[in-house]
Amino acid sequence: MFAKEMLRQSLPLLIFCGLGGVVAGSTLGVMANLLESIPGLIVIIPAIIALRGNISTTFGSRLGSAYHLGVIDAENMWNGELKQNIIGSLVLSFLVSITIGVLAYVTTIAFFDISPDPVKLIIIVLIAGVVSGVILTMLTIGIIFAVFKRGYDPDNITGPALATFGDIITMLSIFGSAMIVEVIL
Amino acid sequence: MIYSWKKIVRYGLPLLTLCVLIEMFAGQILQGGQNTLLKIPIFLISIPAINGVGGNIGSILGARLASGLHVGSITLDIKDKKMHENLLTSLLMGIITYAVLAILIYYVASFSGVTMGIGLIEFVFVLLAVGVLLVCVVSVASIFTAFISFKKGADPDDFVAPVVTTIGDTMGIIFLFLLIGAVGI
Numbered sequence: 001m002f003a004k005e006m007l008r009q010s011l012p013l014l015i016f017c018g019l020g021g022v023v024a025g026s027t028l029g030v031m032a033n034l035l036e037s038i039p040g041l042i043v044i045i046p047a048i049i050a051l052r053g054n055i056s057t058t059f060g061s062r063l064g065s066a067y068h069l070g071v072i073d074a075e076n077m078w079n080g081e082l083k084q085n086i087i088g089s090l091v092l093s094f095l096v097s098i099t100i101g102v103l104a105y106v107t108t109i110a111f112f113d114i115s116p117d118p119v120k121l122i123i124i125v126l127i128a129g130v131v132s133g134v135i136l137t138m139l140t141i142g143i144i145f146a147v148f149k150r151g152y153d154p155d156n157i158t159g160p161a162l163a164t165f166g167d168i169i170t171m172l173s174i175f176g177s178a179m180i181v182e183v184i185l
Numbered sequence: 186m187i188y189s190w191k192k193i194v195r196y197g198l199p200l201l202t203l204c205v206l207i208e209m210f211a212g213q214i215l216q217g218g219q220n221t222l223l224k225i226p227i228f229l230i231s232i233p234a235i236n237g238v239g240g241n242i243g244s245i246l247g248a249r250l251a252s253g254l255h256v257g258s259i260t261l262d263i264k265d266k267k268m269h270e271n272l273l274t275s276l277l278m279g280i281i282t283y284a285v286l287a288i289l290i291y292y293v294a295s296f297s298g299v300t301m302g303i304g305l306i307e308f309v310f311v312l313l314a315v316g317v318l319l320v321c322v323v324s325v326a327s328i329f330t331a332f333i334s335f336k337k338g339a340d341p342d343d344f345v346a347p348v349v350t351t352i353g354d355t356m357g358i359i360f361l362f363l364l365i366g367a368v369g370i
Contacts, residue, residue, distance in 0.1 A: 014278060
């Protein structure tokens with residue numbers, strides 16, 4: 001029965017990803033004071049986690065396909081194809097981060113009687129989005145490289161690994177950038 | 186050269202913008218309930234895990250349905266037995282994962298000295314109820330997305346994950362606040 005095999009293969013991975021969520025959530029718990037002092041900060045959190053998840057998993061699955069197509073492999077990783085993928089992911093991170101900051105500001109003044117500082121919000125998302133983008137891009141390349149070396153199929157590994165580490169790295173990036181911006185601005 | 190960063194940005198931008206726009210609703214619901222979350226931080230800590238697990242279960246189910254449809258072992262029929270089997274297994278995995286994570290989050294929070302304001306049994310009940318509701322919604326969303334995209338001749342693999350994670354993030358937060366209200370905290 002193939003439901004049993006689904007349970008055996010997916011359940012451990014699911015719980016492992018959930019543990020990543022708990023670590024990310026604990027970071028959010030530590031940020032409680034910042035959430036209170038920066039109105040609008042909590043609004044950007046689901047969006048930036050979703051952005052990171054989307055960009056890094058599509059990056060990972062494109063590299064997986066590139067491997068299957070024979071365009072990149074462990075000996076020939078740093079080529080033009082990889083560079084185009086890296087630039088594409090980072091440009092997307094940059095553009096969508098700014099969009100998130102603007103949308104968070106606009107929807108907050110539309111729905112609530114509070115006025116967040118738009119410059120602060122946009123800078124926080126931008127730093128968090130780009131920093132987590134760079135870290136996760138490097139991490140993805142590292143994971144893909146290790147997977148290539150062992151001859152595994154990247155499609156089975158990168159998705160869950162990025163889902164787990166992605167949330168944690170994104171939350172730490174938001175925490176760090178909110179703290180820096182709060183101190184400087 | 187098969188990849189170009191301009192193409193990656195051009196194809197990625199519309200879907201990502203739509204996705205962060207919907208995530209804004211999730212963010213605004215969080216902002217509306219921010220006081221509750223700061224008073225009982227264990228719920229704040231739970232959010233990434235709740236959403237992450239819901240999104241993962243929906244994506245796993247979607248990927249399995251997509252493969253089943255491609256191979257022909259699953260038919261485009263709401264009464265398909267194999268699809269029902271997958272659905273029940275998803276629900277079972279959800280119950281186990283949310284129960285394990287609820288107990289874990291409770292002890293992590295109490296060991297790290299967070300103000301609790303809720304008992305273990307009550308907390309496990311809330312998380313399990315949110316989890317079951319969320320798994321039902323993401324599973325239905327996953328089945329519909331997989332079936333409709335397959336029927337239209339598109340590859341379900343391209344659509345299920347973004348649709349399911351976005352719906353999961355928004356609904357997970359709504360269900361959490363509903364349940365917090367229902368147990369009267």
